[in-house]
Amino acid sequence: MAMRGMIPVVLALSMAGCGVVYTSPQVRDGSPLGDAKGTDYDVEVIVLTEETARAANLQPYIPARLPLALQPGAAERTRNAVRSSVPDTLIPPPEPQFLPERRPDFIPDRFPPLAAPEPYRIGPADVVLLSVNAPATLNDLPALINAQSKRQGYVVQDDGSIAIPDVGRVQIGGLTTPDAEAAIFRALVAAGIDPSFSLEVAEFNSQRISVGGDVGSPQLVPITLTPLYLHEAIQAAGGLRVSDPSVAKVQLFRGNEVYQIGGERFLSDPTARQVVMRDGDSIQVVSEFSEAAAQLFFDQQLALRQSQIQQTQSALTLTNVLSQVQDNELQRLAEERAIFERRLELGAVEQNFAYVTGEVRRAQRVPLPFERRASLAEVMFHKDIQGLAIETADFSEIYVIRAASDPRLMGKLTAYHLNAENAVNFASATRLEIHPNDVVFVAEQPITSWNRVISQILPQIFLQAANVASN
Secondary structure: OHHHHHHHHHHHHHHHOHHHHOOOOOOOOOOOOOOOOOOOOEEEEEEOOHHHHHHHHOOOOOOOOOOHHHOOOHHHHHHHHHHHHOOHHHOOOOOOOOOOOOOOOOOOOEOOOOOOOOOOOOOOOOEEEEEEEOOOOHHHOOHHHOOOEEEEEEEOOOOOEEEEOOOEEEEOOOOOHHHHHHHHHHHHHHOOOOOEEEEEEEEOOOOEEEEEEOEOOOEEEEOOOOOOEHHHHHHHOOOEOOOOHHHEEEEEEEOOEEEEEEHHHHHHOHHHHHOEOOOOOEEEEEEOOOHHHHHHHHHHHHHHHHHHHHHHHHHHHHHHHHHHHHHHHHHHHHHHHHHHHHHHHHOOOOOOEEEEEEOEOOOEEEEOOOOOOOEHHHHHOOOOOOOEOOOOEEEEEEEEEEEOOOHHHOOEEEEEEEOOOOHHHHHHHOOOEOOOOOEEEEEEOHHHHHHHHHHHHHHHHHHHHHHHHHO
């Protein structure tokens, strides 16, 4: 009977001690500062969604950088630096480019239209002469033409006129010589003068053609009263100066058209002598092959070959030097990488960490990667964490606890709550970026809490019952 009376007492004592036997960690929202039963932090719980994840990612955070020896392209940058450090005098100069002279193919002819010569028409800048014979009544002549035989020159103005004293301006621009004489005669008659005179062009300045290229003396050739033909224009410029007429061509530029005649045909075909020049024509004699240029090419090739032979030894020496320097630099990079990896293993490298605790397979700190940002999902399923403890973890109570980075908000914590009871919400875990010193906490299931309470109570019950029974 005494034993039966003691059992309820033991059970009561055991149940009374349940509150101190096991405590289940939880995240509480809005805990008052300084509450001994709560926390010294002001906690704000935010449900983790796509929107809240994007807002959380806006907080400034720059991932740690790797040293230059581990940066992408470090080896190539080292090689380029070695090349640029070599003095230019040791680098063989680039080979000059020479084009060999080759005999061209057949040159097709394109003759300009053949037309009959046209009479010369007086134009601006021409100088005309009036030759006047003694008139019947000398008293009626102006002072200009009062001699037995007098010659006076006039320059045709821009508007095509000449100014005769006591007569006025007479338009003769664009007229042939006979038509100009008739126009001057009418002007003299109108002025009351009836002389006997003649008109001639003393200087031809209004119409010219240009001749250039492989000729004796490139120049401007004037067109006069006598028609000017193609071969005459070239002869006036000193004639052809080509070593081989079979590879030369005479080009005629007229307006928007280009005509050409092969050199041999120009010299032998009478048709080429029937091409009449017009004002503004341009003639170019071009030779596509030059013996002097061919000899120069040969000499340059010979000099280039000799230079290449001399540079071969220098190039080989330079290659060996560059190779040795590059090998040394690459070896130095490899040593820097090995030292960095060893310092990283020993914890001597400043690195950012996040912390994972609660119902996971292995609670520990997780190093955050260099050069990039890690997501919540990447941290939870890190190889060292090995994922959540499926048997005990409460998937509806996953938190990322983050302290405020602003010193003015010391004591302020934000807990991003991921409710993964609906597995679809794990998508938000791939969006949230983990910052240094973040704490990932996974709560336990309610049944797990009760199991752990019972697992601690039962041994105490049996132990106390045994003690009571022994008494």
